[in-house]
Amino acid sequence: MRAIPPLKALVALESAMRLGSFTLAAEELSVTPGAVGQQIQKLEEWLGVALFVRQIRQVTPTTEGRAYFAQIQPAIAQIVEASRRVREGRSKGVRLSMPPSLAAKWFAPRMAEFLIAHPGIALNLSTSTAFVDFELEAVDLAVRYFSGVDPALSVHLLYADAAHLYCSPDYASELKLKRPADLQRATLLHNTLHPHWTAWLKQFGALTDAQIECIDSVHVDQSLIAIEAAARGQGAVLTSALLTQAEIASGALIEPFDLALPLTSGYYLVHPQTAELQAGATTLKAWLIEQAEASATGATPA
Numbered sequence: 001m002r003a004i005p006p007l008k009a010l011v012a013l014e015s016a017m018r019l020g021s022f023t024l025a026a027e028e029l030s031v032t033p034g035a036v037g038q039q040i041q042k043l044e045e046w047l048g049v050a051l052f053v054r055q056i057r058q059v060t061p062t063t064e065g066r067a068y069f070a071q072i073q074p075a076i077a078q079i080v081e082a083s084r085r086v087r088e089g090r091s092k093g094v095r096l097s098m099p100p101s102l103a104a105k106w107f108a109p110r111m112a113e114f115l116i117a118h119p120g121i122a123l124n125l126s127t128s129t130a131f132v133d134f135e136l137e138a139v140d141l142a143v144r145y146f147s148g149v150d151p152a153l154s155v156h157l158l159y160a161d162a163a164h165l166y167c168s169p170d171y172a173s174e175l176k177l178k179r180p181a182d183l184q185r186a187t188l189l190h191n192t193l194h195p196h197w198t199a200w201l202k203q204f205g206a207l208t209d210a211q212i213e214c215i216d217s218v219h220v221d222q223s224l225i226a227i228e229a230a231a232r233g234q235g236a237v238l239t240s241a242l243l244t245q246a247e248i249a250s251g252a253l254i255e256p257f258d259l260a261l262p263l264t265s266g267y268y269l270v271h272p273q274t275a276e277l278q279a280g281a282t283t284l285k286a287w288l289i290e291q292a293e294a295s296a297t298g299a300t301p302a
Protein backbone atom coordinates (compact mmCIF):
# COMPACT_ATOMS: atom_id res chain seq x y z
CA MET A 1 0.00 0.00 0.00
CA ARG A 2 1.31 3.44 -0.91
CA ALA A 3 1.94 5.81 2.00
CA ILE A 4 0.13 8.62 0.19
CA PRO A 5 -3.70 8.34 0.14
CA PRO A 6 -5.50 8.76 -3.20
CA LEU A 7 -5.33 12.52 -3.65
CA LYS A 8 -8.29 12.74 -6.03
CA ALA A 9 -10.37 11.06 -3.35
CA LEU A 10 -9.28 13.67 -0.80
CA VAL A 11 -10.61 16.40 -3.09
CA ALA A 12 -13.96 14.62 -3.27
CA LEU A 13 -14.01 14.14 0.49
CA GLU A 14 -13.24 17.80 1.21
CA SER A 15 -16.05 18.98 -1.06
CA ALA A 16 -18.57 16.43 0.27
CA MET A 17 -17.77 17.19 3.90
CA ARG A 18 -17.85 20.96 3.41
CA LEU A 19 -21.11 20.92 1.42
CA GLY A 20 -22.74 18.03 3.29
CA SER A 21 -23.82 16.32 0.10
CA PHE A 22 -22.42 14.07 -2.63
CA THR A 23 -24.73 15.78 -5.13
CA LEU A 24 -23.53 19.30 -4.29
CA ALA A 25 -19.93 18.07 -4.28
CA ALA A 26 -20.49 16.59 -7.73
CA GLU A 27 -21.84 19.91 -9.03
CA GLU A 28 -18.84 21.77 -7.62
CA LEU A 29 -16.36 19.29 -9.10
CA SER A 30 -18.23 18.92 -12.43
CA VAL A 31 -18.62 15.15 -12.08
CA THR A 32 -21.52 12.82 -11.27
CA PRO A 33 -22.61 11.99 -7.70
CA GLY A 34 -21.66 8.41 -8.48
CA ALA A 35 -18.11 9.48 -9.28
CA VAL A 36 -17.87 11.32 -5.95
CA GLY A 37 -19.16 8.22 -4.17
CA GLN A 38 -16.61 6.02 -5.93
CA GLN A 39 -13.72 8.30 -4.97
CA ILE A 40 -14.79 8.37 -1.31
CA GLN A 41 -15.27 4.59 -1.32
CA LYS A 42 -11.73 4.24 -2.66
CA LEU A 43 -10.46 6.39 0.22
CA GLU A 44 -12.50 4.38 2.74
CA GLU A 45 -10.90 1.17 1.44
CA TRP A 46 -7.45 2.75 1.68
CA LEU A 47 -8.08 3.92 5.28
CA GLY A 48 -9.97 0.82 6.36
CA VAL A 49 -12.83 2.83 7.93
CA ALA A 50 -16.22 4.12 6.80
CA LEU A 51 -16.31 7.88 6.38
CA PHE A 52 -20.03 8.19 5.60
CA VAL A 53 -23.24 6.36 6.44
CA ARG A 54 -25.13 6.02 3.16
CA GLN A 55 -28.91 6.19 3.24
CA ILE A 56 -31.52 6.80 0.56
CA ARG A 57 -30.89 10.32 -0.82
CA GLN A 58 -28.76 11.20 2.20
CA VAL A 59 -25.21 10.68 3.42
CA THR A 60 -24.06 11.38 6.96
CA PRO A 61 -20.42 11.58 8.10
CA THR A 62 -19.41 8.92 10.61
CA THR A 63 -17.58 9.79 13.82
CA GLU A 64 -14.36 8.54 12.22
CA GLY A 65 -15.11 10.58 9.10
CA ARG A 66 -15.57 13.81 11.06
CA ALA A 67 -12.41 13.20 13.08
CA TYR A 68 -10.34 12.43 9.96
CA PHE A 69 -11.64 15.49 8.11
CA ALA A 70 -10.94 17.75 11.10
CA GLN A 71 -7.30 16.62 10.97
CA ILE A 72 -6.75 17.04 7.23
CA GLN A 73 -8.84 20.18 6.60
CA PRO A 74 -6.15 22.65 7.75
CA ALA A 75 -3.59 20.99 5.47
CA ILE A 76 -5.96 21.14 2.50
CA ALA A 77 -6.66 24.80 3.20
CA GLN A 78 -2.92 25.51 3.28
CA ILE A 79 -2.44 23.75 -0.05
CA VAL A 80 -5.28 25.76 -1.62
CA GLU A 81 -3.97 29.06 -0.28
CA ALA A 82 -0.33 28.35 -1.20
CA SER A 83 -1.38 27.34 -4.71
CA ARG A 84 -3.51 30.47 -5.11
CA ARG A 85 -0.65 32.73 -4.06
CA VAL A 86 1.80 31.05 -6.44
CA ARG A 87 -0.70 31.20 -9.31
CA GLU A 88 -1.47 34.86 -8.68
CA GLY A 89 2.02 35.84 -7.57
CA ARG A 90 2.78 37.81 -10.72
CA SER A 91 -0.60 39.45 -11.01
CA LYS A 92 -1.84 42.64 -9.42
CA GLY A 93 -5.06 41.05 -8.23
CA VAL A 94 -5.98 41.83 -4.63
CA ARG A 95 -8.74 40.56 -2.37
CA LEU A 96 -9.99 42.96 0.29
CA SER A 97 -12.47 42.31 3.10
CA MET A 98 -14.10 44.88 5.40
CA PRO A 99 -17.27 45.43 7.45
CA PRO A 100 -20.37 46.18 5.33
CA SER A 101 -20.95 49.59 6.92
CA LEU A 102 -17.42 50.78 6.23
CA ALA A 103 -17.51 49.39 2.70
CA ALA A 104 -20.76 51.20 1.87
CA LYS A 105 -20.27 54.49 3.69
CA TRP A 106 -16.52 55.09 3.39
CA PHE A 107 -14.85 52.83 0.83
CA ALA A 108 -17.47 52.71 -1.95
CA PRO A 109 -17.41 56.50 -2.61
CA ARG A 110 -13.62 56.30 -2.99
CA MET A 111 -13.33 52.98 -4.84
CA ALA A 112 -13.63 54.41 -8.36
CA GLU A 113 -10.79 56.82 -7.60
CA PHE A 114 -8.53 53.90 -6.70
CA LEU A 115 -9.47 51.85 -9.77
CA ILE A 116 -8.93 54.81 -12.10
CA ALA A 117 -5.54 55.52 -10.56
CA HIS A 118 -4.53 51.85 -10.73
CA PRO A 119 -6.22 50.30 -13.81
CA GLY A 120 -3.97 47.25 -13.75
CA ILE A 121 -5.22 46.08 -10.34
CA ALA A 122 -8.12 43.64 -10.25
CA LEU A 123 -9.95 44.39 -6.99
CA ASN A 124 -12.17 41.81 -5.32
CA LEU A 125 -14.13 43.26 -2.39
CA SER A 126 -16.03 41.14 0.13
CA THR A 127 -17.95 42.40 3.14
CA SER A 128 -18.58 40.69 6.44
CA THR A 129 -18.86 41.50 10.13
CA ALA A 130 -17.02 38.25 10.92
CA PHE A 131 -13.25 38.28 11.33
CA VAL A 132 -11.42 36.98 8.28
CA ASP A 133 -9.56 33.70 8.77
CA PHE A 134 -6.56 34.24 6.52
CA GLU A 135 -5.62 30.54 6.66
CA LEU A 136 -8.95 29.40 5.26
CA GLU A 137 -10.15 32.36 3.17
CA ALA A 138 -8.68 33.80 -0.02
CA VAL A 139 -8.12 37.32 1.33
CA ASP A 140 -4.99 39.48 1.03
CA LEU A 141 -6.01 42.46 3.17
CA ALA A 142 -8.79 43.04 5.67
CA VAL A 143 -10.10 46.01 7.59
CA ARG A 144 -11.05 44.66 11.00
CA TYR A 145 -12.98 46.51 13.71
CA PHE A 146 -11.33 45.40 16.95
CA SER A 147 -8.79 46.32 19.63
CA GLY A 148 -5.83 46.02 17.28
CA VAL A 149 -4.20 43.25 19.30
CA ASP A 150 -3.33 40.09 17.37
CA PRO A 151 0.30 38.92 17.33
CA ALA A 152 -0.30 36.83 14.20
CA LEU A 153 -1.21 39.91 12.15
CA SER A 154 0.52 42.97 10.78
CA VAL A 155 -1.74 45.72 12.14
CA HIS A 156 -2.06 49.36 11.02
CA LEU A 157 -4.57 51.69 12.66
CA LEU A 158 -6.72 53.42 10.06
CA TYR A 159 -9.17 55.15 12.38
CA ALA A 160 -9.34 55.38 16.18
CA ASP A 161 -13.06 55.20 16.85
CA ALA A 162 -15.38 57.10 19.16
CA ALA A 163 -19.16 56.94 19.60
CA HIS A 164 -20.76 60.15 18.29
CA LEU A 165 -24.45 60.98 18.57
CA TYR A 166 -26.37 61.95 15.42
CA CYS A 167 -29.94 62.78 14.48
CA SER A 168 -31.71 64.81 11.82
CA PRO A 169 -32.02 68.60 12.30
CA ASP A 170 -35.82 68.38 12.41
CA TYR A 171 -35.67 65.62 15.02
CA ALA A 172 -33.37 67.68 17.26
CA SER A 173 -35.69 70.68 16.89
CA GLU A 174 -38.87 68.68 17.50
CA LEU A 175 -37.53 67.08 20.69
CA LYS A 176 -35.83 70.32 21.79
CA LEU A 177 -32.53 68.57 22.38
CA LYS A 178 -30.57 71.12 24.40
CA ARG A 179 -28.61 68.80 26.69
CA PRO A 180 -27.87 65.04 26.73
CA ALA A 181 -30.51 64.34 29.41
CA ASP A 182 -33.15 65.48 26.91
CA LEU A 183 -32.62 62.19 25.08
CA GLN A 184 -35.07 60.69 27.55
CA ARG A 185 -37.68 61.98 25.05
CA ALA A 186 -35.95 60.35 22.08
CA THR A 187 -35.94 56.96 20.40
CA LEU A 188 -32.50 55.37 20.68
CA LEU A 189 -31.35 53.51 17.57
CA HIS A 190 -29.10 50.67 18.72
CA ASN A 191 -26.72 48.81 16.39
CA THR A 192 -24.37 45.91 17.06
CA LEU A 193 -21.20 47.78 16.04
CA HIS A 194 -21.74 50.56 18.58
CA PRO A 195 -23.76 49.21 21.54
CA HIS A 196 -22.73 52.10 23.77
CA TRP A 197 -25.91 53.97 24.64
CA THR A 198 -25.80 53.11 28.34
CA ALA A 199 -22.19 54.23 28.74
CA TRP A 200 -22.79 57.41 26.69
CA LEU A 201 -25.90 58.43 28.62
CA LYS A 202 -24.34 57.72 32.00
CA GLN A 203 -21.22 59.74 31.21
CA PHE A 204 -22.78 62.70 29.44
CA GLY A 205 -26.40 62.67 30.58
CA ALA A 206 -25.90 61.60 34.19
CA LEU A 207 -28.84 59.23 33.77
CA THR A 208 -29.45 56.20 35.97
CA ASP A 209 -29.95 52.66 34.68
CA ALA A 210 -33.65 52.94 35.47
CA GLN A 211 -34.00 56.17 33.48
CA ILE A 212 -32.13 54.68 30.52
CA GLU A 213 -34.33 51.57 30.61
CA CYS A 214 -37.42 53.74 30.15
CA ILE A 215 -36.20 55.38 26.92
CA ASP A 216 -37.80 54.08 23.71
CA SER A 217 -35.36 51.95 21.72
CA VAL A 218 -35.07 50.21 18.37
CA HIS A 219 -32.43 47.50 17.86
CA VAL A 220 -30.97 46.75 14.41
CA ASP A 221 -27.99 44.61 13.40
CA GLN A 222 -26.52 46.97 10.81
CA SER A 223 -25.06 50.45 11.25
CA LEU A 224 -26.28 51.28 7.74
CA ILE A 225 -29.90 50.80 8.78
CA ALA A 226 -29.51 52.77 12.01
CA ILE A 227 -27.85 55.70 10.22
CA GLU A 228 -30.54 55.74 7.53
CA ALA A 229 -33.28 55.65 10.16
CA ALA A 230 -31.69 58.58 11.99
CA ALA A 231 -31.44 60.58 8.76
CA ARG A 232 -35.17 59.98 8.23
CA GLY A 233 -35.99 61.40 11.65
CA GLN A 234 -36.80 58.10 13.32
CA GLY A 235 -34.44 58.48 16.28
CA ALA A 236 -30.90 59.20 17.39
CA VAL A 237 -27.93 56.96 16.64
CA LEU A 238 -24.48 56.39 18.11
CA THR A 239 -21.89 55.55 15.47
CA SER A 240 -18.50 56.43 13.97
CA ALA A 241 -17.89 59.85 12.47
CA LEU A 242 -16.27 57.93 9.62
CA LEU A 243 -19.65 56.45 8.65
CA THR A 244 -21.67 59.66 8.60
CA GLN A 245 -19.52 61.95 6.46
CA ALA A 246 -21.98 62.01 3.55
CA GLU A 247 -25.00 62.68 5.77
CA ILE A 248 -23.20 65.45 7.66
CA ALA A 249 -22.08 67.05 4.40
CA SER A 250 -25.63 66.99 2.99
CA GLY A 251 -27.22 68.21 6.20
CA ALA A 252 -29.28 65.02 6.63
CA LEU A 253 -27.66 64.49 10.03
CA ILE A 254 -26.28 66.81 12.67
CA GLU A 255 -24.35 66.21 15.88
CA PRO A 256 -26.49 68.06 18.45
CA PHE A 257 -23.89 67.73 21.20
CA ASP A 258 -20.16 68.11 20.72
CA LEU A 259 -19.55 64.98 22.81
CA ALA A 260 -17.92 61.70 21.86
CA LEU A 261 -17.32 58.56 23.89
CA PRO A 262 -13.78 57.22 23.23
CA LEU A 263 -13.71 53.52 22.36
CA THR A 264 -11.09 50.82 22.68
CA SER A 265 -11.95 49.41 19.24
CA GLY A 266 -11.05 50.99 15.94
CA TYR A 267 -10.68 50.22 12.24
CA TYR A 268 -7.40 48.40 11.58
CA LEU A 269 -5.88 47.30 8.29
CA VAL A 270 -4.49 43.80 8.80
CA HIS A 271 -2.77 40.96 7.00
CA PRO A 272 -0.75 37.94 8.19
CA GLN A 273 2.68 38.70 9.62
CA THR A 274 4.20 35.80 7.73
CA ALA A 275 2.66 36.55 4.33
CA GLU A 276 4.52 38.70 1.82
CA LEU A 277 2.10 41.08 0.11
CA GLN A 278 2.00 41.01 -3.66
CA ALA A 279 2.22 44.19 -5.74
CA GLY A 280 -1.51 44.90 -5.90
CA ALA A 281 -2.03 44.40 -2.17
CA THR A 282 0.96 46.60 -1.36
CA THR A 283 -0.43 49.39 -3.53
CA LEU A 284 -3.90 49.10 -2.03
CA LYS A 285 -2.52 49.08 1.52
CA ALA A 286 -0.62 52.33 0.95
CA TRP A 287 -3.69 53.91 -0.66
CA LEU A 288 -6.02 52.90 2.19
CA ILE A 289 -3.64 54.37 4.75
CA GLU A 290 -3.41 57.62 2.77
CA GLN A 291 -7.21 57.84 2.46
CA ALA A 292 -7.71 57.13 6.17
CA GLU A 293 -5.24 59.82 7.16
CA ALA A 294 -7.03 62.29 4.89
CA SER A 295 -10.41 61.34 6.38
CA ALA A 296 -9.13 61.88 9.89
CA THR A 297 -7.79 65.37 9.08
CA GLY A 298 -10.45 66.40 6.58
CA ALA A 299 -7.78 66.87 3.92
CA THR A 300 -7.96 65.76 0.29
CA PRO A 301 -5.31 63.17 -0.72
CA ALA A 302 -2.83 64.37 -3.32
